[in-house]
Amino acid sequence: MNNQPIGILDSGVGGLSIWREIVSQLPHESTIYLADSKNCPYGNKSAEEIYLLAKQLVQFLVDKRVKLIVVACNTITVACLGKLREEFPTIPIVGTVPVIKTAVQQTKKKKIGILSTTATARSYYQKKLIKQFANDCDVVSVGGDKLVPMVEKGKIEGKEIQHVLDGVLQPFVEKHIDVLALGCSHFPFLKKEIHKILGLDVAILDSAEAIARQVRRVLANNNTLSSVDNATHEFYTTGDAAQFSSVASKLLESSILGKNMIFMGWDNKKIAVLGLGIEGVSSALYLKSKGAVVTVLDQKDKKEFSQATMEQLSNEAIKVVAGENYLSGLDQYDTIVRSPGIKRNLPQLLAAEKKGTVITSQTKLFFDLCPCPIIGVTGTKGKGTTASLIYEMLKIQGLDAYLGGNIGKPPFEFLDNLTPQSKVVLELSSFQLQDITKSPHIGVVLMITQEHLAPDKKDAPHQNFHTDIYEYIDAKRNIIRFQANTDFSIINRDYPASNESDGHTEGKVFWVSREREVEQGAFVKDKTVWLRHNGKEQKIIDAKEILLPGGHNLENVCAAVMAASLSGASKEHIVSVLKTFKGLEHRLELVGEVNGVRYYDDSFSTTPETAIAAIHAFKEPEILILGGAHKGSNFSELGRVISEAKNIKAIIGIGLEWSKIKTAIDRHSGKRSASRIRSWTSQDDRGFKIIEGAKNMHEIVGQVASIAEQGDVVLLSPACSSFDMFTNYKDRGEQFKKEVFLLSS
Numbered sequence: 066m067n068n069q070p071i072g073i074l075d076s077g078v079g080g081l082s083i084w085r086e087i088v089s090q091l092p093h094e095s096t097i098y099l100a101d102s103k104n105c106p107y108g109n110k111s112a113e114e115i116y117l118l119a120k121q122l123v124q125f126l127v128d129k130r131v132k133l134i135v136v137a138c139n140t141i142t143v144a145c146l147g148k149l150r151e152e153f154p155t156i157p158i159v160g161t162v163p164v165i166k167t168a169v170q171q172t173k174k175k176k177i178g179i180l181s182t183t184a185t186a187r188s189y190y191q192k193k194l195i196k197q198f199a200n201d202c203d204v205v206s207v208g209g210d211k212l213v214p215m216v217e218k219g220k221i222e223g224k225e226i227q228h229v230l231d232g233v234l235q236p237f238v239e240k241h242i243d244v245l246a247l248g249c250s251h252f253p254f255l256k257k258e259i260h261k262i263l264g265l266d267v268a269i270l271d272s273a274e275a276i277a278r279q280v281r282r283v284l285a286n287n288n289t290l291s292s293v294d295n296a297t298h299e300f301y302t303t304g305d306a307a308q309f310s311s312v313a314s315k316l317l318e319s320s321i322l323g324k325n326m327i328f329m330g331w332d333n334k335k336i337a338v339l340g341l342g343i344e345g346v347s348s349a350l351y352l353k354s355k356g357a358v359v360t361v362l363d364q365k366d367k368k369e370f371s372q373a374t375m376e377q378l379s380n381e382a383i384k385v386v387a388g389e390n391y392l393s394g395l396d397q398y399d400t401i402v403r404s405p406g407i408k409r410n411l412p413q414l415l416a417a418e419k420k421g422t423v424i425t426s427q428t429k430l431f432f433d434l435c436p437c438p439i440i441g442v443t444g445t446k447g448k449g450t451t452a453s454l455i456y457e458m459l460k461i462q463g464l465d466a467y468l469g470g471n472i473g474k475p476p477f478e479f480l481d482n483l484t485p486q487s488k489v490v491l492e493l494s495s496f497q498l499q500d501i502t503k504s505p506h507i508g509v510v511l512m513i514t515q516e517h518l519a520p521d522k523k524d525a526p527h528q529n530f531h532t533d534i535y536e537y538i539d540a541k542r543n544i545i546r547f548q549a550n551t552d553f554s555i556i557n558r559d560y561p562a563s564n565e566s567d568g569h570t571e572g573k574v575f576w577v578s579r580e581r582e583v584e585q586g587a588f589v590k591d592k593t594v595w596l597r598h599n600g601k602e603q604k605i606i607d608a609k610e611i612l613l614p615g616g617h618n619l620e621n622v623c624a625a626v627m628a629a630s631l632s633g634a635s636k637e638h639i640v641s642v643l644k645t646f647k648g649l650e651h652r653l654e655l656v657g658e659v660n661g662v663r664y665y666d667d668s669f670s671t672t673p674e675t676a677i678a679a680i681h682a683f684k685e686p687e688i689l690i691l692g693g694a695h696k697g698s699n700f701s702e703l704g705r706v707i708s709e710a711k712n713i714k715a716i717i718g719i720g721l722e723w724s725k726i727k728t729a730i731d732r733h734s735g736k737r738s739a740s741r742i743r744s745w746t747s748q749d750d751r752g753f754k755i756i757e758g759a760k761n762m763h764e765i766v767g768q769v770a771s772i773a774e775q776g777d778v779v780l781l782s783p784a785c786s787s788f789d790m791f792t793n794y795k796d797r798g799e800q801f802k803k804e805v806f807l808l809s810s
Contacts (some may be wrong), residue, residue: 068291070095070299071280072134074119077105077217077304080137085317086273087135087280088298094284094289097129102304104436105316106213106483107140109475116551117506118436123153124503125230125301125433131287133157135280136501137250139272140182143190157283161250162165162275165191168246171268173204176661178237181248183208185460204239209252216251219312234262241320243550247271253639254316254779259346279708302552303436331357337395338362339414340404341370341385345562347475348402348427351379360384362391367368387593396420402427405471405496428497431476432505437487440628441470443498443544444511444557446675447621447648450513450613452492454625457642458634459488464491470497488632495540502546508545508572509555509624513538514674531709538562548572555627558583563755567702575631577623578665579616585625592641592799594619596626605636606774614653615682617675627786651798653679653782654677661775667782668798671696673703680706692723693797703784704729714777715754717768722785723757761790762797766804 071091073084075101084098099122101107107115119141126134134156136142137148142160144370150158163669168177177199185191186208195204211229212572220226237245245267262271313335333359337350337668341363353359361378363370367387378385395401401424403409409424418424432439442452444747449472456473459466465484470474470491483489545554545566552572557563559580565573573599576583587596587605594605605626606621622643629639651669658664667679671693680687689707700722707713707730718727754772759765771774771781781801793798 068095068295069130069132069289069463070097070132071284071299072097072099072129073137074099074101074122074134074308075250076100076107076128076140077102077213077251078309078316079213079216079249079254080135081313082253082271082272083135083276083314084251086277088296090274090277091281091284091290091292093296095291095296097126097131097299097301100300100302100304100309101125102217102302102309102387106182106210107138107144108184108208108210108213110184110485112144112748113551115141116148117438118485119145119149119355120152121433121436123149123158125384127153127156131156131161132287133280133283134274136160139185140248141246141474143185143188146535146743149362150553157287159279159283160295161248162272162279163194164246164248164270164272164275165194166174167275168244168268169198169202172202172243173268173486175199176240176244176638177202177204178207178240178241178243178245179204179248180209180233180237180252181206182213185248203240205242207236209235209249210254213249213251216254216316217312219315221254221316222258224615226255227261230255230262231257234259237263237267243404244266244268244270265393284669292511304558310680319763329766331355332714333358333411334399335397335403336360338399339401339407341365341374341387342404344376344407344427344475345404347477348404349378349383351477352402353383353481354496357497360386362372364389364391364601370452370577371497375469377788388450390416396422398422400425402430405494407496409500415595424500426489427475427477428470429501429503431480432501432503434480435483435489436475436485437483437489438632439546439634440488440490440504440507441493441505441507442491442509442511442624442628443493443495443541445514445672446678447511447617447624447672448492448494448509448616448671450652451509451621451628452490453649454621454642454646455628455632456490457646458625458629459490459632461638462629462634463643464488464633468492470494493544495537498543499540500714501543502544504543504570504572506548507553507555507628508570509628510541510544510563510566511557511624512620512674513541513557513566514560514672542566542569545572550676555586555624555631557624559620575627577618577620577627579623582736583796589619589623589626594622594626596628596630606640608641613643613648614655615678616680617678618648618653651794654798656802656805657809660773662773662777662779664779664801664805665781666798666801667780668787668794668801670782670784671786671794672742673698673700673784676782677703677706679780679782680710680713683780686710686712686774688715688717688777689713689780690717690719690765690769690779690801691726691782691784692718692720693783693787694789696722696786698784700726700729700784701732704731705733708733713753715756715772717759717765718755718757719790720783720787721758726784727755762800762804766801766808770808 137163146160186206256269336352336357336359338345338361341361348362350358392413403426442448465487465488467479470490499606539727546569548570552573552575554570558576559577576586579589592608596603652667656664656666670676757770787794787797
């Protein structure tokens with residue numbers, strides 16, 4: 066007695082021919098039928114595309130706790146059945162049985178026709194079977210790709226299908242075959258029309274009966290046969306549920322209820338979206354469109370959200386619960402979709418989970434539903450720039466590319482536009498990666514340094530921090546942790562936490578570095594970016610030709626070059642982007658030049674490491690704007706860099722953390738007071754001014770203007786978050802730009 070269902074998957078409705086036989090031979094067994102109708106037919110896809118799609122289908126059935134999986138699709142069987150078994154070793158997977166062997170046994174005259182998709186007909190697998198079972202037979206093999214889309218639409222009889230069959234079957238008619246072996250699960254539904262053309266004397270064979278027998282044997286051997294007469298049958302499709310139900314009912318001559326796999330059972334399910342940010346809104350709208358009853362929860366008061374957002378949610382009948390008690394009653398929901406920055410281990414979430422509520426995220430759901438390869442990028446800093454570079458390189462190559470995650474659009478906004486040929490580039494934070502169980506096809510690990518650690522102060526925003534550096538690093542490594550040996554990991558060698566991540570992946574590892582040569586990957590040598598892959602070394606571009614400023618950006622460039630190259634971008638298009646890409650807003654962005662002074666907005670710099678990188682980006686005299694809100698950072702190295710720098714002219718100290726930065730400078734400079742003001746005399750003089758007391762951006766830029774001279778560089782790279790004086794880093798950067806613009810007007 067075992068009531069777990071059997072899972073059956075196919076590229077579309079064709080596998081219902083096999084499902085029907087399994088139900089007939091094993092009437093006590095429950096089943097789940099899964100059809101990838103959205104991406105059917107599979108016959109015109111590459112082996113890699115088929116594998117990526119099939120892996121998602123198998124994972125869906127595994128998550129449904131099936132006890133055995135039947136791959137009813139011949140194209141999947143010949144393309145990647147072995148790889149699927151390696152990927153999912155704990156569950157039996159049955160492929161299509163060689164119907165060629167049965168065809169040989171059924172005929173004495175040895176004239177056999179094989180009708181399959183073109184991909185199957187041309188495959189090594191089918192040629193091997195012909196040689197093994199029918200080597201001494203007269204065999205005609207034909208690919209009938211036009212037939213699959215017609216069956217998917219329910220066109221199994223009439224003039225249109227007869228016209229197509231006349232052309233497809235002509236080689237069999239001319240050869241006077243005795244047996245026709247059907248090598249595609251869609252074709253048994255055409256037996257009636259095929260007989261009209263070939264005649265009733267031709268035996269038409271398919272794999273359904275043999276597969277059902279094999280399923281029985283496997284279940285019997287595993288002692289998992291069901292003996293209870295309460296079988297149930299569920300149907301899922303990635304395409305249109307109504308169309309699937311209609312076509313399936315016609316093929317089976319019986320009414321069938323279709324469910325949409327993309328809904329994943331969302332119909333009338335009570336879903337809570339935790340967090341009313343950009344991603345939270347997109348999650349709410351997407352899930353509502355899939356039939357869920359959605360409520361959005363947020364700790365802010367409703368008055369703090371824009372009227373447009375509230376009206377949009379109201380128009381879609383999405384309820385908003387806001388305020389202090391927003392986390393009460395979580396166990397009333399079937400699923401909670403948390404937004405980035407909401408800690409996964411909040412006590413209220415864990416309590417709801419214990420009572421059966423599923424906790425997930427948009428990132429986690431997107432990984433389950435995305436039909437195409439994902440390129441994921443993470444790191445303490447640089448992930449936005451790197452992801453954007455990769456995206457631009459793929460777009461200029463002419464690929465169907467999409468950019469999402471923390472940059473670009475929330476991925477739910479373009480999910481329904483994706484095909485297996487698409488490429489998705491995601492910038493992924495540690496918060497998004499913390500509870501995923503799948504990794505991207507290409508995972509990029511940039512610099513990993515101390516950030517998002519638990520603050521000392523109790524009043525800091527609790528959602529924005531990891532418990533310790535180990536939790537933070539562990540979350541980052543999820544981007545490659547669940548890869549298979551057919552996936553790729555791109556890892557920065559120049560930082561210990563990043564460099565040691567290679568032991569956490571099964572993917573093929575490529576390294577990037579601006580400090581040393583690497584055996585496989587991209588690196589900087591002699592002020593030039595090089596690529597080494599498959600034993601070949603290729604010069605990509607001289608560093609001086611790259612438009613992005615700063616030596617640290619060479620790390621991002623190397624990672625982007627490697628990822629884009631693995632994704633099919635040519636050197637020509639990669640170089641074109643590197644020569645023209647100006648960078649992202651608020652990331653070392655040149656705001657303008659006023660009286661010979663260049664002003665750079667690096668407001669996105671919220672860590673000491675990124676501020677150090679910005680300082681190193683220029684040789685000209687620098688006026689730094691440093692300080693901000695508490696983020697748990699260690700400023701010791703920043704203090705050393707500032708103390709040893711020869712080109713720092715002045716520092717404008719701001720915010721709550723400025724005193725700690727100043728102390729770090731003092732400790733390394735060996736002076737009693739780091740606030741001691743000294744005069745700038747020349748670029749060789751390591752003395753610099755420190756100016757404090759500015760209460761807003763107008764005063765900050767005013768202090769800068771009072772000392773700036775032609776040839777100086779002004780650098781807003783605070784090394785801290787912005788919440789003490791500004792709404793966020795964007796607000797800080799925009800205010801800086803506004804004040805610089807006023808200087809020039």
